[in-house]
Amino acid sequence: MGEQRFGEFVEVRRHGHVAELALDRPKAMNAVSSGMARSIRDACLALSGDQSVRVVVVSSTHERAFCVGADLKERNSLSDAELVRQRPVARGAYTGILELPVPTIAAVHGFALGGGFEIALSCDVIVADPTAVVGLPEVSVGVIPGGGGTQLLPRRVGAARAAELVFSARRVEAAEARELGLVDIVAGVGEDRDEALALAARIAANSPVGLRAAKRALRLGHGLDLAAGLEVEDAAWRSVAFSGDRAEGVAAFNEKRKPQWPGE
Secondary structure, three states, X not given: OOEEEEOOOEEEEEXXXXXXXXXXXXXXXXXXXXXXXXXXXXXXXXXXXXXXXXXXXXXXXXXXXXXXXXXXXXXHHOOHHHHHHHHHHXXXXXXXXXXXXXXEEEEEOOEEEOHHHHHHHOOOEEEEOOOOEEEOOHHHHOOOOOOOHHHHHHHHHOHHHHHHHHHHOOOEEHHHHHHHOOOOEEOOOOOHHHHHHHHHHHHHOOOHHHHHHHHHHHHHHOOOOHHHHHHHHHHHHHHXXXXXXXXXXXXXXHOOXXXXXXXX
């Protein structure tokens, strides 16, 4: 397992073909400052360019929080002009995770609020433990979810339910969050990271070419009418149909052995 730091607050750990992007600003409960946003963006750029990465798990080193959102102390110190300049920096963190070309899993415990929940929403699957508390409370401090929340939450839970959650700014505990579809899996106490890494390992055993194409089809096709979505799927199918992974997958199936993916 290798480790690499991106700035002061982000560490990437390797577990074979699984990369773990660990949020590591414990003194601020992983509040996303400008520096941390740049680190998340840079880590995602590096992971996106690494063809050996098949799955990314986003985790937290803080015992009581995944991420409490934007660093409001920093925000309060910014002038209007500085806030305008800071906006692309903040967006870079969320879009960096959202645009990762491989499957992504968030491992959530404790608070995942505002931008912290938007980081989780930017992932494909959210694993939580029973201590998780999620929500988008931005309207309670005079702003709106600005890290993708107003677009990603309705895609998960529907427009009306997302509206109630955003407008009320309420916090949702793990059990209800699972019922509403805000999280996908509730693990045992303190086991969100282990559960997420185990799921990632199972996913990573599959074709890297297939995984990237399947994610592309899922993301690009969402929201399109059925005919347009099927065209997106067909384009993704064509990108893998004649790949080395497809040839190896079929051969391994017929020979009753585990595939050795060429990744191309």
